[in-house]
Amino acid sequence: MSKPSSRSTLYKLIEAGQLAHKALVVPLYEKGLEAGDDAVLFALGKKGSTEISIANDFGITTEMLQPRLQRLVDRDIIARQAVGPHLEPGIVLTDRGLRLRNSLADNWAQLEEALMGELKPKHRKRLGDALTRFINLLRL
Secondary structure, three states: OOOOOOOOHHHHHHHHHHHHHHHHHHHHHHOOOOOOHHHHHHHHOOOOEEHHHHHHHHOOOHHHHHHHHHHHHHOOOEEEEEEOOOOEEEEEEOHHHHHHHHHHHHHHHHHHHHHHOOOOHHHHHHHHHHHHHHHHHHHO
């Protein structure tokens, strides 16, 4: 059996994933956020959401989500407010939270462009399809 090679595609994929993750986490820490806070900010979007729907989206209980939400409330990034047509208890981004989310989204877009910018749209799609297939194979 041969040993894994640093020239293998899998090795390079793992290395690229780790470096991309680091590039996305550094701006979080610089803004005083923790890994995963960005997911909450992106999940809220501009309309807000209920705590239950966010917890369900992340596959966790609302009890597990509470400490993170409370920390974000304390930092004036999110606020508790009625959301949706039935005015259910929920959370929304504050103005500060919206600015943070937009800044993080810009950082994400810049990294994506740096990584994929030289690829033609057809090749971007093929790479995305191949990675999706790879992810689905690993989930089995």
